[in-house]
Amino acid sequence: MSRNTSRNYAGPVCPAGTDVIGGGFYQTGTPSDANLLTSHPNTEANRWDVWLKNPPVAADTGVRVYTICQPTG
16 A cells, blocks of 8 residues: 555455455555554455555555455355
8 A cells, every 4th residue: 555545455255155244454564554444344245345544654555454254144
């Protein structure tokens, strides 16, 4: 994630027969002052979504989003 940017990150989609029940993110590489705007399930896409904003003075950083799935039923 570059400085002075805001963007959505999509986690992996849950496999068939499962539903998203949780998720989150972590930063890779250089620690950043990125601000978390939202972190929530995307039930239509069956994954976890995260929206972050990295201020102009923050370092560039990588972001990884994870999705927690549970068998349907």
